[in-house]
Amino acid sequence: MTNSAIFTDQANLPPTTQRPDFSPANPYAKKQFDAATSEMPQLEYDQALIHKYNRSGPRYTSYPTALEFKPIEAGAELDILTSRDPNAPISLYFHIPFCRHLCYYCACNKIITKKNSDAGDYLEYLKNEVKQKRALLERPDSGGKPYVKQLHLGGGTPTFFSDEELTELWQFLQTQFDFAPASLDKTTDEHPEVGDYSVEIDPREIRDTTLGVLRNLGFNRVSFGVQDLDHKVQIAVNRVQSEELIRGVMQETRRLGFKSTNIDLIYGLPHQTPQTFAKTVETIIDISPDRLSIFNYAHLPDRFKSQRQIKDEDLPTPAEKLEMFSDTIAALNEAGYQYIGIDHFAKPDDSMAVAQREGILHRNFQGYTILGDCDLLGFGVSSISQINSTLYANRGNSSTHILQNHTDLKEYEAMVDAGKLPAVRHIKTNIKDRLRGYIISNLLCHDYIDFKDLNQKFGIDAITYFIDEIQQLGEMQKDRLIDMDAAGIRILPKGRLLARNVAMVFDTYLASKEKGRFSKVI
Structure with a gap:
């Protein structure tokens, strides 16, 4: 079969109202997991292989990635919002x-x-943008409000909003959308799933009442930015917060009944050493968050003005960074955390870890998510939406659309004031993008792609179609990063930290991208 004849010709098929599933569960992922281990996916650190393959690459929160954005055509956002399936669930x-x-x-x-009035003004813009989009999200024959299964407040510092403003936003959204219940005891036959409602929090900027207010509203997951607990490091990056503060907010989240907590750490910051960072990791393990994100600091002062405050000579060496990361992996493995992928770890009973083992984990612009069936709707300056625009479209022409709002606050506000939908950049995927995106997502979420699965979903002969990519992966197979056979491609324990490198082989856009725009694996 030639590449030009890969996809089934669907151009002449009649219109359909059936919504294609662009991010389905991979039925082979759980099978592969069960065959590999009865406990959890393993993770091995091989320094020589890290050195060999450690190059810059995308994080693949979408495929194509955000570097493929183009200026949006007039009226396109309107068409995309009105053509989505009104019965598809939404992530806000x-x-x-x-x-x-x-x-x-x-x-x-x-x-x-420090001007509180800025937040109040911005809240009104968010509400107006919601009203503009909400009017387009359902057709007259669909009935009811659009169904929301997930909501996330990001930033910035979302708790810059006062308790009253957070309450005002939440209550306003209840008038616009139908939300899944926030806890198991509130589920019904109509809404049997528990929604995922999360917020990012700077522990330094939280009032005594805020966690209680968030929990009472319905938020059930929180993420705290900690980065490092060493005082010298904190001073160097202008983020001073005590261990006692972190322990206090974590204890409060447990008392209030949040179902999942996340802590962010960064390695590679000024004055960090393998010894000091190991102490931070040990303390955080003792605090025991449900999830951990361990980010690699990329020092790019030419691009990011704030980083010019950091002196090059204060940064740890590449060898020290590798030691920090390897020590962190060993500590988290010993503590029983499951490696999810890229820089995320979770306790085995956390919903994200369970989703990975069940083959239903996905990636989008919010990172790893268990809700791959949702259309993502972004609100606010620079926010990104990811929408399957499929209703009444021919199967061969249906697309996923990625849109970004204006990144300049004044320009964003001017567009909302003028009653304009604020997206200014756009990616429209084609079926080949969706094929490669499906492969990349499964590699990063489940360490596996099954050729039979690809053949069934996309009407191809996967081995023939990807013969060039399979040949490129030969060196990785020799190094035991992956295992390939007639059934598919499996990422082995030594290759899990380098899964992005495997995924990059399937990225047809990568050669034309600026390598300096991406971070290295480690």
Whole structure:
């Protein structure tokens, strides 16, 4: 079979109202997991192989990645929103860009301000954007409000909003959407699933009442930015927070009944050593979050102005960073955390770890998610949406659309004031993108792709179609990073930390991208 004849010709099929599933569970992922281990996916650290393959690459929160954004055509966002399946569940993301303090390692476009009025004004823009989009999210014959299974407040510092503003936003959203219940005891036959409602929190900027307010509203998952507990490191990055503070907020989340907590750490910061970071990791393990994100600090002062406050001579060496990461892996393995992928770990009973073992873990612009069936709707400056625009489309022409709002706050607000939908950049996928995106997602989520699965879903002969990629993976097979046979490609324990390198082989856009835009694996 030639590449030009790979896909079934669907151009002449009649219109369908059936929604294709662009991020389905991989039925072979659980089978592969069960065959490999009766406990949890294993993780091995091989320093020589890390050195050999450690090159820059995308994090693949989408495929194509955000570097493929193009200016959006006039009217396109309107068409995309009105053509989505009104019965498909929704994941809502709200970007709150404000922070009271500048963290020097930061690589985000945040607005540093102490003016509470800024947040109040911004809340009104969020509500107006919701109203604009909400009016387009259902057809007259669909009935009822759009169904929301997930909501996330990110930033910035979402708790820059006051308790009253957080309450106002949540109550407003209840008038616009139908939310899945926030706890198991509130599920019904109509809504049997528990929703996932999360918020990012800077422990330094949280009021005594805020966690209680969030829990009472319905939030059931929180993420705390900690980064490091060493005082010298904290001073160097302008983020000072005590161990007692972190323990206090974690104890409060447990008392209030949040179902999952996450802590972010960063290795590679100024004045860190393998010894000091190991002490931080030991303390965090004792605090016992349900999830951990261990990020690699990328020092790019030419691109990010805040990082110019960090002196090059204060940074750990590449060898020290490798030692930090290997020690962290050993400590988390010993503590029983399951490696999810890229830089995420979770306790085996956390929903993310369970989803990985069950073959239903996915990736989108929120990272790893257990809700791959949701359309992602972003609100606020720079936020990103990911929508399957499929209703009434021919099967061969249906697409996934990725849209980004304006990244300049004043321009975003001007568009909302003018009654314009605020997306300014757009990616429209084709069927070949979806094929490669499906492969990349399964490699990063489940360490496996099954050729029979690909053949059935995409009407191809996978071995023939990907013969060039299979040949490129030969060196990785020799190094025992992967195992390939007629059934598929499996990432082995030594290759799990390098899964992005395996995925990059299937990325047809990568050769034309700026390698400096990406972070290395470690």
